[in-house]
Amino acid sequence: MSDIARMAGVNVSTVSRALNGSSLTNEETRARILEIATALNYTVNAAGKSLRSGQSRTIGVVIPIDPISQDHISDPFFLALLGGIADALTERGYDMLVSRIDVEELEVAANVCDTGRTDGVILIGQWRHPDKLNQMAARGIPLIVWGAKLPHQKYATVGTDNTLGGELATGHLLDLGARRIAFLGDMELPEFRLRHDGYMNAHAKRGLLVDPSLTRPIPFVAETIQKNVEAMLTQKTGFDGLFAASDVAAMTAISTLLRAGVRVPEDVLVAGYDDIGPAAYTHPSLTTVRQPMREAGQCLVDGLMEQLGGEAAKSVLLTTELVIRESTRRI
Amino acid sequence: MSDIARMAGVNVSTVSRALNGSSLTNEETRARILEIATALNYTVNAAGKSLRSGQSRTIGVVIPIDPISQDHISDPFFLALLGGIADALTERGYDMLVSRIDVEELEVAANVCDTGRTDGVILIGQWRHPDKLNQMAARGIPLIVWGAKLPHQKYATVGTDNTLGGELATGHLLDLGARRIAFLGDMELPEFRLRHDGYMNAHAKRGLLVDPSLTRPIPFVAETIQKNVEAMLTQKTGFDGLFAASDVAAMTAISTLLRAGVRVPEDVLVAGYDDIGPAAYTHPSLTTVRQPMREAGQCLVDGLMEQLGGEAAKSVLLTTELVIRESTRRI
DNA sequence: TTGAAAGCGCTAACAC
């Protein structure tokens, strides 16, 4: 930068102003400075800028990982969400610092902010520890969370209406005549618990009883899903519908059923949650509750930017709708 | 930091040394300083450190996006790779800055380095512009690339042996009796071109001719794949095998076939490339060439670290093996 | 419209 100043015959402060498009710079001087800068292939040093200005123009995207069911993260759903966030950030000229943390230590998500590396944090899921997130928010960390809106929450969330989604999916299966619907999803996670609430509501509203043995509160590991579905078949639970709290789980369940000679949708109706890309292209294609990923990324970034601008955190409930495909198409 | 110094009754430089575990610090002093630091919930400011030390302890992971076939990135394969890289970086105490760029402007990948935000770049794929990457490498940007090793390459790559992989998959289909094998993959990308080379080699080595009309050099958009597979069916090309250059493409092709009443593997044998998680759990499960994602992440990070340590860039060819599953199981 | 100068938080060379 001082090189440019010397070559342009001006002071470094003038160069800084020119580069930042300050209004108090002579057009001619600025043009000259910009020319020299591009000729020199100059780019401003981020550390210097950040140190002086006190902000990094970087946002931390923190992905909690469950060491047990590792592959939560290999879910295409997360990548789509990550892509949505990346695009929204790029649009605003922000960089994205991605880190993975243990689901049981959500508080370390604040690190990237405390060290000044990022100006705020987008957390993918609140998992089992909303309390820790409340503490972070109380400490003043700009924070927004992907997931369900819960009572006593001091931080903003963005997510679909999980209860409604669960009710839509289950109601659809019931309306098609299914009477014994299995539920797959780890209910220790708030989002899945709410989807299960919706599953219960759908039954209640139709005056139907639920067989609790059909609810399988399992982590989404492929082997576990396979085993549970196989168990439900051999135990002759006689289920004629299945609502899985994620698309990947639903697809794994479907392939297990098909392999066992059970037809989908003829023998068992299946619905998922997420609407990941492949849901439309597998066979049979999957009926599912759509989570609008691009919109989600946009909302998360917008919400965080509002906080950085000093506004209060506002939670967002995204449009929650059922997409009907072959896995529930009765001929 | 000066606060800590004052409270501990020492100079800031002593604090700095204590925090960095310098060997020339009194054990007692250090203990006291560390105690105060944790009590104050202190974390070193990254910008200050980076400005002074000239390095950021951050690596840029750059994901080129094709604006046309956008969903390349939503491929679970990339997320698995990203996860592998993230783990390897975390292990070494590095942060990961993720950015998406246009496939036609690979040169902007250097930005994150030029601005000092990162110490090096991991680029996911070389796409159509190996020349631009050579320029980056020549400029001295620490760079390592996921993808195929090509002649005249001045940068290091990590990837499977694409030619071998293509040959293994195609050879397997041929050995099972398939004689008219379709190939799906955009051959403008070096990796896919090499996989096609392998496809040709497998035929040549068995003295078999290839029908060029069965090679479909198409981008991996679900609709395009569907259309091409449907076209091959209606045109009565009589293909009895299909090698898709990615698992997602193979799965889309399979569901298209099944929907058209064509059985897999009875009527058409199908093989893919990548071995993404779902490959084992769809129905039928997918025969594919495995790309070891965790190992890949590790190798990419190791290679980059070597460069940062002043060593020369070394390319790595990962173990390339065929995983046989139901989609090629003849009963 | 521009220049001079201070200082963001940290590290490291040098002095003691």
Place this chain on the structure above:
DNA sequence: GTGTTAGCGCTTTCAA
């Protein structure tokens, strides 16, 4: 083993 001090590259207040 610890203190002193300069300076990394940048922005911004104040003065001109």
